[in-house]
Amino acid sequence: MSMEASVVSIRGEKPSSGERNMMDTMKELNPTVGKYFQDTQGDEKLSPKKAPSLCSTRYGIAFVTHLCNFVLVAQNVVMNITMVAMVNSTNHQSQFNDSTEGLPVDPFGDPNDSPKSLPTGAPVYDWSPQIQGIIFSSINYGMILTLAPSGYLAGRVGTKRVVGVSLFGSSLLVLFTPLAANLGLVFLIATRILQGLNLGAGYGGQFALWEKWSPPHERSRLCSIAVSGMMLGSCIAVLLGGLISQVLGWPFVFYIFGGVGCVCCLPWFVLVYDDPVTHPWINTVEKDYITSSLAQQVSSSKQSLPIKAMVRSLPLWSICFCCFGHQWLLNTMIIYTPTYISSVFNINIRDSGFLSTLPFITAWVIGILGGYLADFLLTKSFRLVTVRKVATVLGSIPSSILLVVLPYAASNYIIAVCLLTLSSGLSLLSQPGMYINALDIAPRHSSFLMGASRAFAQISAVVVPTISGFLLNQDPEFGWRNIFFLSFAINALGLIFYLIFGEADVQDWAKERKLTHL
Numbered sequence: 001m002s003m004e005a006s007v008v009s010i011r012g013e014k015p016s017s018g019e020r021n022m023m024d025t026m027k028e029l030n031p032t033v034g035k036y037f038q039d040t041q042g043d044e045k046l047s048p049k050k051a052p053s054l055c056s057t058r059y060g061i062a063f064v065t066h067l068c069n070f071v072l073v074a075q076n077v078v079m080n081i082t083m084v085a086m087v088n089s090t091n092h093q094s095q096f097n098d099s100t101e102g103l104p105v106d107p108f109g110d111p112n113d114s115p116k117s118l119p120t121g122a123p124v125y126d127w128s129p130q131i132q133g134i135i136f137s138s139i140n141y142g143m144i145l146t147l148a149p150s151g152y153l154a155g156r157v158g159t160k161r162v163v164g165v166s167l168f169g170s171s172l173l174v175l176f177t178p179l180a181a182n183l184g185l186v187f188l189i190a191t192r193i194l195q196g197l198n199l200g201a202g203y204g205g206q207f208a209l210w211e212k213w214s215p216p217h218e219r220s221r222l223c224s225i226a227v228s229g230m231m232l233g234s235c236i237a238v239l240l241g242g243l244i245s246q247v248l249g250w251p252f253v254f255y256i257f258g259g260v261g262c263v264c265c266l267p268w269f270v271l272v273y274d275d276p277v278t279h280p281w282i283n284t285v286e287k288d289y290i291t292s293s294l295a296q297q298v299s300s301s302k303q304s305l306p307i308k309a310m311v312r313s314l315p316l317w318s319i320c321f322c323c324f325g326h327q328w329l330l331n332t333m334i335i336y337t338p339t340y341i342s343s344v345f346n347i348n349i350r351d352s353g354f355l356s357t358l359p360f361i362t363a364w365v366i367g368i369l370g371g372y373l374a375d376f377l378l379t380k381s382f383r384l385v386t387v388r389k390v391a392t393v394l395g396s397i398p399s400s401i402l403l404v405v406l407p408y409a410a411s412n413y414i415i416a417v418c419l420l421t422l423s424s425g426l427s428l429l430s431q432p433g434m435y436i437n438a439l440d441i442a443p444r445h446s447s448f449l450m451g452a453s454r455a456f457a458q459i460s461a462v463v464v465p466t467i468s469g470f471l472l473n474q475d476p477e478f479g480w481r482n483i484f485f486l487s488f489a490i491n492a493l494g495l496i497f498y499l500i501f502g503e504a505d506v507q508d509w510a511k512e513r514k515l516t517h518l
Helices: 003-011 017-029 032-045 057-086 092-102 129-157 159-183 185-213 216-227 229-247 250-271 284-293 307-311 314-345 354-379 384-409 413-430 443-474 479-501
Strands: none
Touching: 057 129, 057 159, 057 185, 057 216, 057 229, 057 250, 057 284, 129 159, 129 185, 129 443, 159 185, 159 250, 185 216, 185 443, 216 229, 216 354, 216 384, 229 250, 229 354, 314 384, 314 413, 314 443, 314 479, 354 384, 354 413, 384 413, 384 479, 443 479
């Protein structure tokens, strides 16, 4: 655009001949002047009237997604809470305590969650610790398979369908779990794998929403609000699962959480739409604000994925490695620190009521606040890549250091619990960091890439228990220190790789490819 056109857009009238001559002279003396006028005009176009956040549709969708994640993670956790109640009550406790350290349990729960007395009539099973490990890990295999494909599918057919069907399917399978356990071990494992497929699709498919619904300066907080529902789901499942199992019997844990999932499908299908344009009840001001804010971003299309370019992209690999290292830290922390507290202090942290949920509540609150902090930094003219890396560092280094310090606090139970709580809470500051960085470097393919990076990170949920159990068996005295130092090292390596190669600019392979007709 010429400087003359810029002056017309700014002042509202055509420049005089003298003004034209002056601008030509300035252009010759300083070629950047024309760019200044162009940037000034561009900034005005990119500054639409901001729609209020309170009672807005975009934040309503974030809270519905929050509820969806709450249900999905609670359904993921319930097996870990009820397992001890499900196995033979005469010998399961000693078997489990002897083998907990080697079990590939789920990263959001601990097998020690169980009631002390069971209602009569609740079936029990004679499953060995090895069989329990297979049951726990089976859901992770299903999740890994669908995290990335569900993101791609959501970009094609819409998040509303992918996540809604996944939530409903997972809820039905949770309702079916007690019957599957009665039918036999094969039916139960198959049910768990199918549930993992649905959970992976629910986790990976939801991120396509924020390609169309999140203005750049609100993206961190919207994503943090949505994702923080996972920690709240863990908290409520741990808090209520044992109580329900003790009062009504373990099958009712599955019936209640499965029924809640079916009910939550209603607000999802009614209130959530794939983009503001198709939403029937959105305010016009808010719709214009969102679409104008995203006008300069490359929109999704039906073009194929540039797989070769993705594989060669160092910024993308930095996201994957950093997510893997951070998930290794989280899995170590959530799986093994309860067992560590129990073995060192002879106190089962899961039996202490509110104290058992304190790490999850802290992580839930800090996770939401972290999103607001990231968006606040963006409003203060911090570079986007700087904000992403600062958030990642704040959620990685302090949390991993606190975990390393944990074995040295063996003389004080209160200090150990405080370190665990702070470590869990601070770890969620990474949510507005590398976890949503794919929205920056490749908005066209972000749903697939965010699912793929989380699938890559989910591998740690299978590897961590195996490696940690081996270390504990090899060196019972210093095994805990080795586990925590290993998590610190892997997390630090992923973080260093991300700090070196991480970017926030749209990559060339993610830009729109235009066909030229001769």
